[in-house]
Amino acid sequence: KQMLLWSxxxxxxxxxxxxxxxxxxxxxxxxxNGIEIYSMKIDSKITSRFAHNVITSRAVNRGNVHKEVFFxxxxxxxxxxxxxxxxxxxxxxxxxxxEKEVAKKQYEKAVSKGQTAGLVKASGRKTEKFTVSVxxxxxxxxxxxxxxxELLKRQFGKYEMFIKVKPKQLVKDFEIEVNIFEPQGITExxxxxxxxxxxxxxxxxxxxxxxxGHISFRPTLDQQRxxxxxxxxxxxxxxxxxxxxKRTAPDDLQIVNGYFxxxxxxxxxxxxxxxxxxxxxxxxSMSGREIQQTREALLKILDDIKEDDFFNFILFGxxxxxxxxxxxxxxxxxxxxxxxxxxxIDTAGMTNLHGGIMRGIDMLxxxxxxxxxxxxxxxxxxxxxxxxxxxxxxxxxxxxxxAIEGKYPLYNLGFGYGVDYSFxxxxxxxxxxxxxxxxxxxxxxxxxxxxxxxVSNPMLTDIELNYPENEISDLTKNSFKHFYDxxxxxxxxRFIDNNQNHLTVDVRGEGANDALxxxxxxxxxxxxxxxxxxxxxxxxxxxxxWAYLTIEQLLEKRIAATGEEKENLTAKALDLxxxxxxxxxxxxxxxxxxxxxxxxxxxxxKPIEGIDIFKILLYLRIDGDPHFIISVPQKEDxxxxxxxxxxxxxLNLINDPVTGITxxxxxxxxxxxxxxxxxxxTYFGKLGIANKHLDLKLxxxxxKITIQNGNEKTGFTWLDSVTLQQExxxxxxxxxxxxxxxxxxxxxFVIVLHQVWKKHPLxxxxxxxxxxxxxxxxxxxxGLLGQFFHPIDFTILEIHPGSxxxxxxxTMIVKNNELTVTRGWQKDYRRDPKHGVDIPCWFxxxxxxxxxxxxxTDYIVSSLF
Ligand SMILES: *[C@@H]1O[C@H](CO)[C@@H](O)[C@H](O)[C@H]1NC(C)=O
Ligand SMILES: *[C@@H]1O[C@H](CO)[C@@H](O)[C@H](O)[C@H]1NC(C)=O
Ligand SMILES: *[C@@H]1O[C@H](CO)[C@@H](O)[C@H](O)[C@H]1NC(C)=O
Numbered sequence: 001k002q003m004l005l006w007s008x009x010x011x012x013x014x015x016x017x018x019x020x021x022x023x024x025x026x027x028x029x030x031x032x033n034g035i036e037i038y039s040m041k042i043d044s045k046i047t048s049r050f051a052h053n054v055i056t057s058r059a060v061n062r063g064n065v066h067k068e069v070f071f072x073x074x075x076x077x078x079x080x081x082x083x084x085x086x087x088x089x090x091x092x093x094x095x096x097x098x099e100k101e102v103a104k105k106q107y108e109k110a111v112s113k114g115q116t117a118g119l120v121k122a123s124g125r126k127t128e129k130f131t132v133s134v135x136x137x138x139x140x141x142x143x144x145x146x147x148x149x150e151l152l153k154r155q156f157g158k159y160e161m162f163i164k165v166k167p168k169q170l171v172k173d174f175e176i177e178v179n180i181f182e183p184q185g186i187t188e189x190x191x192x193x194x195x196x197x198x199x200x201x202x203x204x205x206x207x208x209x210x211x212x213g214h215i216s217f218r219p220t221l222d223q224q225r226x227x228x229x230x231x232x233x234x235x236x237x238x239x240x241x242x243x244x245x246k247r248t249a250p251d252d253l254q255i256v257n258g259y260f261x262x263x264x265x266x267x268x269x270x271x272x273x274x275x276x277x278x279x280x281x282x283x284x285s286m287s288g289r290e291i292q293q294t295r296e297a298l299l300k301i302l303d304d305i306k307e308d309d310f311f312n313f314i315l316f317g318x319x320x321x322x323x324x325x326x327x328x329x330x331x332x333x334x335x336x337x338x339x340x341x342x343x344x345i346d347t348a349g350m351t352n353l354h355g356g357i358m359r360g361i362d363m364l365x366x367x368x369x370x371x372x373x374x375x376x377x378x379x380x381x382x383x384x385x386x387x388x389x390x391x392x393x394x395x396x397x398x399x400x401x402x403a404i405e406g407k408y409p410l411y412n413l414g415f416g417y418g419v420d421y422s423f424x425x426x427x428x429x430x431x432x433x434x435x436x437x438x439x440x441x442x443x444x445x446x447x448x449x450x451x452x453x454x455v456s457n458p459m460l461t462d463i464e465l466n467y468p469e470n471e472i473s474d475l476t477k478n479s480f481k482h483f484y485d486x487x488x489x490x491x492x493x494r495f496i497d498n499n500q501n502h503l504t505v506d507v508r509g510e511g512a513n514d515a516l517x518x519x520x521x522x523x524x525x526x527x528x529x530x531x532x533x534x535x536x537x538x539x540x541x542x543x544x545x546w547a548y549l550t551i552e553q554l555l556e557k558r559i560a561a562t563g564e565e566k567e568n569l570t571a572k573a574l575d576l577x578x579x580x581x582x583x584x585x586x587x588x589x590x591x592x593x594x595x596x597x598x599x600x601x602x603x604x605x606k607p608i609e610g611i612d613i614f615k616i617l618l619y620l621r622i623d624g625d626p627h628f629i630i631s632v633p634q635k636e637d638x639x640x641x642x643x644x645x646x647x648x649x650x651l652n653l654i655n656d657p658v659t660g661i662t663x664x665x666x667x668x669x670x671x672x673x674x675x676x677x678x679x680x681x682t683y684f685g686k687l688g689i690a691n692k693h694l695d696l697k698l699x700x701x702x703x704k705i706t707i708q709n710g711n712e713k714t715g716f717t718w719l720d721s722v723t724l725q726q727e728x729x730x731x732x733x734x735x736x737x738x739x740x741x742x743x744x745x746x747x748x749f750v751i752v753l754h755q756v757w758k759k760h761p762l763x764x765x766x767x768x769x770x771x772x773x774x775x776x777x778x779x780x781x782x783g784l785l786g787q788f789f790h791p792i793d794f795t796i797l798e799i800h801p802g803s804x805x806x807x808x809x810x811t812m813i814v815k816n817n818e819l820t821v822t823r824g825w826q827k828d829y830r831r832d833p834k835h836g837v838d839i840p841c842w843f844x845x846x847x848x849x850x851x852x853x854x855x856x857t858d859y860i861v862s863s864l865f
Contacts, residue, residue, distance in 0.1 A: 006517065006650050010450060014756070019052055019557045027718075033654050034061060034063025034064075036056055036062050036063055037057060037065055037167060037169055038060060038171065038173060039052075039058040039171065039172065039174075040055075040057045040167050040174050040175070040543050041057075041173075042054075042177070042242075043055075043056070043177050043423075044176075044177065044178040044179070045165070045178075045179050046161065046182075046277070047180075047181045048150065048181075048182060048254060048542070049151055049152045049159055049185065049263070049490070050149065050151055050541050050542075050544065051151075051152055052147070052149050052541070052547045053079075053149070053150075053163070054146070055144075055146045055322040056144070056145045056146075057071055057143070057144045058141065058700050059143075059144075060141045060142075061141075062139075063137055063138055065138055066136045066137045066728040067136060067138075067143050067203055068135050068296075069133065069136055070131065071130070071131070071133070071144035071146075072127050072129050072131040072132075072164070073164065074126060074130070074164035075128055075130055075148050075164070076162065077852055078649075079581075080548065080551075080582035081146065081147070081148045081583035082148060082581050082582055083581065084132070084144075084145065084146050084147070084589055085590060085591075086134055086140070086142060086145075087142065087145070088134065088136060088140060088142050089140050089141060089150045090485070092171065093591060094481055095590065096576070096589065096590055096591075097578060097582075097583065097587050097589050098589075099574060099578065099587060099588075100315045100585075100588050100725075102608055108323070109764035111681065112407040115576065123597065124341060126162070126520070127164055127252070130146065130708070135381055138545070138679050148580075149492070149548065150548070151545060151548050151549060154265065154452065154487050154488035154535040156453070156485065157243065157452075157485075158188075158243065159242065159245075160240060161241045163238070163240075164237075165193065165235050165236065165237065165239050166236050166237075166238060167235055167237070167805075168233065168236075169231075169233060170221050170224050171221075171233075172221055173225070174218065174224065174235065175217070175218045175220060176215070176216065176217040176218075177214075177215075178215040179195060179210070179214055179497075180212065180214070180215075180312065181210060181607060182213075182245045183252070183254065183527070184213055184245040184247065184248075184252050185210055185211055185243075186208045186209075186210070186211065186212070186243055186245060186247050187243075187244050188216070188243060188244050189206060189213045189242075189243045190241070190242045190243070191239070191240070193238065193239040193240070193258070194237035194238045194246050195234050195235055199223070200234070201393040203217060207314075208243075208330065213243060213456075215241055217239065219235070226612070239725075245331060245669070247267055250265060250266035250267070251263070251505065251520045253505065253521075253527075254263075254527045255522060255524040255542075256527060256540075256541070256542040256543075257543065258494060258495050258499070258500070258543065259492065259493070260492065260493055260494075260495065261490065261491070261492040261542050262465060262492070262505060263490055264488065264489040264490075264491070264493045265487070265488040265489065266459065266460070266483070266516075268767050269317060269511055270328040270459075270511065270512040270513060271306075271456045271458065271485065272308055272376060272378045272459060272461065273306070273308035273310070273373075273376075273512070274309050274310075274377070275311070275313070275316060275364065275367060275373045275374075275380070275458070276305075276309065276310070276381075277313075277360040277364055277380070277382070278298065278313050278314065278383075278384070278570070279314045279316065279359075279360040279383040279384070280313060280316070280345070280356075280383075281317075281351060281353065281384055281385035281386055281387060282345060282347045282348055282353040283316070283317045283350055284347055284348070284349060284350070284388050285350075285387045285779060285780065286415070287347040288441075290386055290444070291346065291547070293448070294345070294415075294448065295603070296390055296444075297444075297445040297446075297449045298342045298345075298448075299342055301448075301452045302338055302342065304456060306330060306450070307330055307331065307332075308329075308330070309329075309330045310327040310328060310329055310330065310367070310372070310373070310374075310377075311330055311338070312324050312326070312328055312363060313342070314356050314359050314363070315337070316352045316353060316355055316356025316359075316588060316738070317347065317351075317356075318348065318349030319349065319352065320352060320359050322359065322363070323341050325369045326363065326372060327372060327525070332751070340668070341460065348480075348556075350388075350390050351385065351388060351389055351390050352390060353385055353390070353484050353804055354390075354395070354399070355379070355389055355395065355663045356383070357383055357396070357410075358400070358402055358403060360383070361403040361404055362403070364379050364381065364712055365753065369434045376512055376513070377509070378408075378461050378512065379407070379434075379453060380411065380456035380482075381406040381411065382411045382452070382455075383411070383412050383424075384413045384415060384426070384438070384448070384730050385413075385414065386414070387413075387414070387418055387419065387778075388419065388420045388423070389423075389499070396427070397423075397430065397777060398445075399433060400427055400431060401427075401430050404431045407426075407481060408481070409431060409434075410427065410431035410432070410449070411433045411434060411436070412424035412425070412433065412436075413435070413437075413448065414435060414436070414437050414438065414449060415438045415444070416438070416439075416440040417776035418776070418777070420693060421435065421437060421438075425559055426559055428555075428562045428817045432481040438495070452743075453836070454484060455484055456484075457484055457485035457486065458482045458483070458485075459484065459485050460509035460510060461509065461510045462481065462505075462508075462510050463478075463479065463480040463482075463507075463509040464479045464508045465479075465480065465491050465505055465507055465508075467476045467493060467503060467505050467506075468503075468680075470496070471495060471500060471503070472495060472496065473494050475492075476490075476491055476493065476549045476550055476845075477553055478491045478700070478754065483862065492542070492549050493543055493546065494784050501523055501524030502521065502524070503522055503523075504519060504520070505519065506518075506519050507519070507682065524839065533672065537646055544580060546814070547580040547582070551573050551582060554573035554576070555584065555585065555586075557569050558570060559766040574587065574838060579622065605627035628640060628641050628784065629644070629702075629841055630792065630794060632788060637842070638840070638841035638842070639794065639812075639814075639821075639842050639844060639851065640843050641843065641845075641847065641848035641851060642848075643784065643847050643848065644651075644682070644847060645667055645856070645860070647667050647668050647669035647685075649667050649669065650664050650665070650860045650861050650864055651664065651666075651860060651861070652782055652861045653783050653784050653785040653787035653860050654782075654783040654785055655781065655782050655783040656778050657778070657784055658777075659691070659778055660691050661747065662688075662689070663688070663689050663690075663749070663769070663783070663785075664686070664687070664689065664861055664864050665666055665767075666683060666687075666688075667682040667683065667685065668682065668683055668684075668685030668686070668766065669681065669682055670763060670764070671763070671764060678707055682687040683754075683764070683766035684766055684767050684768070684769070685764070685765075686700070686767075687699070687700045687751060687767055688700075688863060688864030689743075689864050690865050691768060694709075694728040695710050696708070696709055698741060699864065700739070700767060701767075702718070702755070702764070702765030702767060703717065704718070705739060707729070707731065707735060709726075714732055716754055719735060719736065720733055720735065720736065721733060721734065729741075736755070737752050737754060745777040747777050749769060749770065750769070750770040750771075751767055751768065751769055751770075752767065752769075752770065753765065753767060754767065769848075781851070782837075784856070787852065792814070794812050794814040794842075795813040796812055797812075798822075799814065802823075804822075804824055807822050808823050809821065809822050809823075810822075810823065810842070812842060814850070814851055817851075819844055819850045821843055821844055823844040824840070824842070824843035
């Protein structure tokens, strides 16, 4: 992997392949390149949990020719960008918020004029990346300014804000400054950085008193160095601020300029007993590390279950099995027995998710009907799966909704990338719960446990916050199934009469011992008084907080909606996003760069989760013949082979029964057959990528690109520049070069167009295929290329002279076979389309015999789909 990237960085194919590579390669060279970032400031103002952050970066081109300067930052996924501007030599170029389609057209126009454009895409666990670049003249200066806003959520008794810090070079003037104003008063304030060493700890200045908190972090150049004379920066990681507010009452109501916000977080309530059903996927795809991590997490969770709680485990593979027939009280003996059961959980069969979840709901319903569990208790279903259900998703959603009837929240945890996350999310949201992704890393058990901790202390059920209907409009969500200790409920709304400055709220909920019911009120003068000492507060923050919360909830509702309702929700969310200038999934920010510098257009999007172009684990390259090249990162080497078949043959390249993805390629030959040669040159002339689960088919030829979505067909040519984003599909066509495709939350592909000279006597245009994030495909993935997504190892012995003196032969031990292989240099035509560049690899003869599973003809299929 490393080697591939490096060989890529040394050349310019990166830019040719994709703008992402270009940006990546740049940073390894930027200091040499003469660009100096001399100032970087992150200024954060938090008022009543609403954070307004401005990142300003200033750079100068110290070189003597014009240079591309990049600005890239990572933002929390929960944040919305609200402004971006660039100032070059004193002239400011502002960003404007547009509806996504409009913005795309503008962007495409720039691209079709042959101008490169900075596109923002890539997202991580908690963050997404924003990238913009601009070309500046020698000795010129540029200032980038990005603003984003977010509502901080309370979790485990604290509000947390993190700032991703990664300047990538030493910055003369680096500063993080956070100012917090909380009218209720601040009780604690912490700041820490994952990169902060003991030496740096005392550079963080932290003070708070009453309503105000202040944090600043200003390391000098020397303090930023990784070692005394090093030029590398230690600043690389998360800078996190945590605080909590004083609570003299459960409610805090704030009224400003015709809007109100209500923060509700009662403390000192007794905890409710809870009834938890764990519905766990034990299908075959969970085997290995996933099931191991699941067992580990469940054992930890069992340690935290309280004696008053009831619980049970339901496992689903092909069959559904339950630990106990009914919910069981968490006595020490039962917990011990449960531990034994959990240790014995093993994988088996398919994904009978439907059976598993329905059994769980039935069991919980029965427990309530038979009064087996406490009358005053909170019931929860937590489902964990890493796959896709084996029967209709729509039916499952219908059945689950009907069986739960809003009685308890359903929490769906999607393990890894093989899950149909949107299915899980929709089902959870329809049932008052939420979905969470569990990333398949070494800390997966901790992630699972962390989720459980969030919901492990219910204090109230059926919470309703009611405001006088005739006084308030555009209220955000005001009824909640559960309230968990350490969290907070936030409701915002607008007064019908803009001048109204008084509000009464009626609070109801069900607690452990009795019902909660009271009325509380607030007037604007009280808010005014609380805010008196505050000068930096932005006056309309409650209105913006209301808009943020409303958009967030509309977008969430949209996930579970269909038809006209969905259209209405979309229209409303779009309208608010434009009005309040939030970059949401429905809007984009367009920055028109100055005429003198190529008139590039940049575009800021909320990225689609899952596109991470750096994750090329291996690749397939096709030139002249279908040469398959399998990189073996741990060996820093590659294996290659050819498949010699006749034009017209269709080969199965990738087939993943779990994600439903298939990639097939059809061979084409030269314009006329070479009568002298025994083996004819072939190329891939047509690629077919299908996702069965999404009912999606993409056909690519050197002439055109066709998408079939159900019965709907859309066509493009390679002359188009397109960024298409619809449910389950993202397609970017980079005119005459390549296209990037990602389907659902699964793997992404890049198809490269190879064009030969039009009047070439022999050759025709053909295609190359690259897979990105192949780790998102399941372990059951197969196919000529797909089988190599699983780690492969080989040993080379007895290197000896072969028939060609320049190409030694050797014995390769691979998959328990002993093969004679030849050191070859496959031509890579990407960098130099005319002459190609040699890439060393071990060539396996006879159509990959002994390396591939079975024989190559096993992979011939009857048609592209
Ligand atoms: C965006 O930022 C620019 C530069 O600071 C500023 O001039 C402009 O007023 C801002 N726009 C909004 C809507 O805040
Ligand atoms: C750092 O560089 C200075 C000047 O070149 C040199 O005198 C000093 O010994 C170096 N320090 C370290 C720790 O290498
Ligand atoms: C959608 O909005 C239109 C116009 O405001 C309204 O007439 C219609 O009832 C709405 N439909 C739904 C399903 O909410």
